[in-house]
Amino acid sequence: MVLPGPPGELRPMWDDAVTDDLVRAALAGAAELRQATVRLWGPPEAELAEVLRAHEDGPSADGFADLEVTTCLRDGELEVVTRYAPTAQPAYDALLAALHAHFGAQVFSDDDRTVDEVVADLLRGRGATVATAESCTAGLLAGRLADRAGSSAYLQGGFVTYANEVKTSQLGVEEALLQRVGAVSEEVAVAMARGARERLGTTYGISVTGVAGPDGGTAEKPVGLVHVCVSGPDGDEPRELRLGGSRAHVRARTVVSCLHLLRELLTTAGPV
Amino acid sequence: MVLPGPPGELRPMWDDAVTDDLVRAALAGAAELRQATVRLWGPPEAELAEVLRAHEDGPSADGFADLEVTTCLRDGELEVVTRYAPTAQPAYDALLAALHAHFGAQVFSDDDRTVDEVVADLLRGRGATVATAESCTAGLLAGRLADRAGSSAYLQGGFVTYANEVKTSQLGVEEALLQRVGAVSEEVAVAMARGARERLGTTYGISVTGVAGPDGGTAEKPVGLVHVCVSGPDGDEPRELRLGGSRAHVRARTVVSCLHLLRELLTTAGPV
The missing domain is CATH 3.30.70.2860 (Alpha-Beta Plaits)
Known part of the structure; x- marks a missing residue:
């Protein structure tokens, strides 16, 4: 039934x-x-x-x-x-x-584990660590990674880089790149993830940069466009998301999407 | 009635x-x-x-x-x-x-505004900016400060410093201080808030370091003990919180407490 x-x-x-x-x-x-x-x-x-x-x-x-x-x-x-x-x-x-x-x-x-539990188990199983670099989610991804007790085994820390100057000063994203392609772009997502990974010395860096709305959208980069990236030992894995709904929905769905991207890479990755 | x-x-x-x-x-x-x-x-x-x-x-x-x-x-x-x-x-x-x-x-x-709206209005009215430095909340405070559209007017960015090494490398918290008083202490909260403020060049720095539980508590520093601090032009304002409840409750209540501490300081502060 x-x-x-x-x-x-x-x-x-x-x-x-x-x-x-x-x-x-x-x-x-x-x-x-x-x-x-x-x-x-x-x-x-x-x-x-x-x-x-x-x-x-x-x-x-x-x-x-x-x-x-x-x-x-x-x-x-x-x-x-x-x-x-x-x-x-x-x-x-x-x-x-x-x-x-x-x-x-x-x-x-298929055993009742949530994505948070699956990611935590994969990270612990590999002895891998993560660092975050967040613009529009502004800490919600890192906050979610720390929801579970014992998360210090894999979460080292991260960056909230809301202003472009902070993306440059804290993550090493080149100012010229930001001017050429804009903060919401695959190139900047990759640079942010690499920057977080390098600065905190972690196995993985995860980045988010997007237009959460309700303002700030353009024809080329509408509200709901979010670029995310996981950088790790096997290179960079950027993804473009096109999300609908409210500012809160765009940010929440982005966090879940990042967890799944990390999970997929951890599932298929070679030995650390 | x-x-x-x-x-x-x-x-x-x-x-x-x-x-x-x-x-x-x-x-x-x-x-x-x-x-x-x-x-x-x-x-x-x-x-x-x-x-x-x-x-x-x-x-x-x-x-x-x-x-x-x-x-x-x-x-x-x-x-x-x-x-x-x-x-x-x-x-x-x-x-x-x-x-x-x-x-x-x-x-x-008394006009239906939430604390988020009151803080946003105060920050905008003063042209003040904020940076965060979070340990146990791990980004939830920064994420909340970015809940409202237009928050880029005051939120520059922040740091998630979950591991002690990250508190040292990204915020300049001295390793000797961490060893002497421990990460969950007023001294470290002050150093974190100062570090965030200085590194991002903001009007205010807000820090959080605590024992969210359910593990990690000791007799001296039990689960629910959280030190927070706002550093600004008028100096440092540390507060010690003693919170009950679950890990999620401790973290959520800490975020609200930080918003109110910032609101109180913004309400009474002299001109920026």
């Missing part, structure tokens, strides 16, 4: 859950209830819905009706939460296999 | 509001409804409740029953939201006068 997911919040799921026969049985002690969460980064919600429908109608759907599957879009990530009785474990295994088969590396967690 | 305030959220107020006669009348177009918000920093909730009761029973309480007063504690700030019909304006003016008379400078806003 696939329930339509609430937008951005899991809480309403509980209203469904407590009126569900399966959950009622579990609450009454009649059955152990398992819950598993799969998280994806990249695919649109519609694609996930289609994959779930195809699986339901497909040859490996035995027992699918015994799974209670809820999907939820949050901060650009897709969450698939499944509740099931132990007898439905083979059906859940088949669903998980279908998700992995279709989405591949877009499945970034 | 004084309604008990919901803890930490205004939303439940609306449930009360829409069933209220006064509001019903306003929604029906029968009456213009005014709403005013007074914000306080410092007094405990119980003191505010006592002041409201004393006013209600006092000589200037004429028409107090026509005011719908709700109080709310959020992020350590107290909010007093009053809804009233235009005919009750004198009663509201008397209430506002009573709040100002009792709480003085603890009333930081």
Whole structure:
């Protein structure tokens, strides 16, 4: 059974859950209830819905009706939460296999870990350290990297370079470059990430420079255009984001995008 | 009428509001409804409740029953939201006068502005600029200072100095000082704020160094101990905070405390 997911919040799921026969049985002690969460980064919600429908109608759907599957879009990530009785474990295994088969590396967690936990585990596993260089997010990325206790194992520190002069004085971004291509550009994002990495001597430097709005947009560089970059032992990995929504939404989504870029590089990187 | 305030959220107020006669009348177009918000920093909730009761029973309480007063504690700030019909304006003016008379400078806003807006207006009015130096908040203060559009008028940038070596290399905090008094100390908070101010050439430098927890606390420096400092043209203003709650709560409350310290100094400071 696939329930339509609430937008951005899991809480309403509980209203469904407590009126569900399966959950009622579990609450009454009649059955152990398992819950598993799969998280994806990249695919649109519609694609996930289609994959779930195809699986339901497909040859490996035995027992699918015994799974209670809820999907939820949050901060650009897709969450698939499944509740099931132990007898439905083979059906859940088949669903998980279908998700992995279709989405591949877009499945970034199938063991309930958040992207923050995945990144933290990857950094710790490699003994890698990070430094940040932030313009429009102005510290929110570094702040998020420090959300978890023990983050000093990988977060060394960072720079908030809101004014262009600070990008030059603290990160070594050349003034001529800023004048030629503007602060919101791939070239400046690369220079910021390199500057942070070099100055703090870390494995990785992560930078953000963008137009968070609501003012400051132009035809060429509209509100929501953000350049980010991770620089590391394997070179520079810049990305251009085109984000919609409010100033707060642009900044929040940028932070999540940086965590996923770092995660992807850490997953595929060679030995440090 | 004084309604008990919901803890930490205004939303439940609306449930009360829409069933209220006064509001019903306003929604029906029968009456213009005014709403005013007074914000306080410092007094405990119980003191505010006592002041409201004393006013209600006092000589200037004429028409107090026509005011719908709700109080709310959020992020350590107290909010007093009053809804009233235009005919009750004198009663509201008397209430506002009573709040100002009792709480003085603890009333930081009586025109609906948040502390973020008050600080932004003060900084812009003085043409003052700020730089941050953050350890346990790790960028959340700078990120908050950049929440508002146009914040580049006063926020130049800042430093996330999570590791001690970064406090030394980027802010000039002496290694010997760190070893002697430890990173979480008034002396290091002062050195960090000075370092940020000097390196970015700003009017003010604001620093944070603390034990956000849940680990890392000692008998002498327990979880929740945070030293902050604002350095400016009139010298250094360090403060010691003793905060309770989770890691997230300690960090969030620290950010709010820094905004209020900056606001207080900007309110009383001489000309820049």
